[in-house]
Amino acid sequence: MSQPQPGPGENVISLQNISRNFFTALQRQHDMLAFSIAGLHTADPKAYDHFSTLTRVMPVPQAHLPADQMLAYARGLMLRTTINDLLTLSAECMVQCHLLCLFIREQGHQRERNPIIEKNIGDKQQAFIRMTLQDRFTELEESFGIVCELEDGVFSLAAALRVIARGGLVTNDDITPDGALTLEFKAMKDFELSAEELAAAAAQAGPGEAVEGVVKNDALGDTKPKTVARLTDTQRTFRPGEMLDLSDNELLGLNITVAKFVDGLLRSVDHFGRAQLGEGS
Numbered sequence: 001m002s003q004p005q006p007g008p009g010e011n012v013i014s015l016q017n018i019s020r021n022f023f024t025a026l027q028r029q030h031d032m033l034a035f036s037i038a039g040l041h042t043a044d045p046k047a048y049d050h051f052s053t054l055t056r057v058m059p060v061p062q063a064h065l066p067a068d069q070m071l072a073y074a075r076g077l078m079l080r081t082t083i084n085d086l087l088t089l090s091a092e093c094m095v096q097c098h099l100l101c102l103f104i105r106e107q108g109h110q111r112e113r114n115p116i117i118e119k120n121i122g123d124k125q126q127a128f129i130r131m132t133l134q135d136r137f138t139e140l141e142e143s144f145g146i147v148c149e150l151e152d153g154v155f156s157l158a159a160a161l162r163v164i165a166r167g168g169l170v171t172n173d174d175i176t177p178d179g180a181l182t183l184e185f186k187a188m189k190d191f192e193l194s195a196e197e198l199a200a201a202a203a204q205a206g207p208g209e210a211v212e213g214v215v216k217n218d219a220l221g222d223t224k225p226k227t228v229a230r231l232t233d234t235q236r237t238f239r240p241g242e243m244l245d246l247s248d249n250e251l252l253g254l255n256i257t258v259a260k261f262v263d264g265l266l267r268s269v270d271h272f273g274r275a276q277l278g279e280g281s
Helices: 015-041 047-052 067-107 115-129 133-144 153-166 195-204 246-277
Strands: 181-192 214-217 222-225 227-238
Touching: 015 067, 015 246, 047 067, 067 115, 067 133, 067 214, 067 246, 133 153, 153 181, 153 246, 181 246, 227 246
Parallel strands: none
Antiparallel strands: 181 227, 214 222
């Protein structure tokens, strides 16, 4: 997936530009995924047949898929593309953050260009780019103290992509010692406010103000809890012989997982930068 083209001043490496670029890319990824899911659910077999014959010729007519089979193929392709794009975004964000940390540590407050420092930064950055995903996490933590939350979520993406690229069937090569392949990701779920939470929210609200998370029934003159969305940890477990597939909600949840991962990574880089350069830098 291509990232948005940088605007004026965005070619300067900074935490703000990294954040802007990657969260914009994640939003476009989310929108494209939602659009694709909507398209699959509303696909018209007659429209598919119409456009299939529009050119009056096909490369291999015998291999032409009918609408129901094409729907399954398109969903599988969407699953693979989504996971690949999200994994690519996660890895590229790590690359950009590593480069920024190198500049902070090696360059510090110096404004003058130093060829020796620039070469050192370039060599270390190239070495980081060649590392495996696991080694990148290790390097960020050991060299800069960067702790990446949801590391397991990113590894889940990598594990899922390996299975899907091989056809989607989970094998013994994919499982952990517990005998299964477990994918971890975030999801938004609805919860009702407890009586204690409702009382606390009411106490914080000013006179005449609506209580956050509460719906007021004017006809009865009372209040009742409203379901509120909260970020939760979610898992899916697959055993050897099962096909790896995710629901629409779980697919969109992968996007939330990467957004949370990027947010935590950027916060950790920000902490490193403040410790190195001072709070006002």
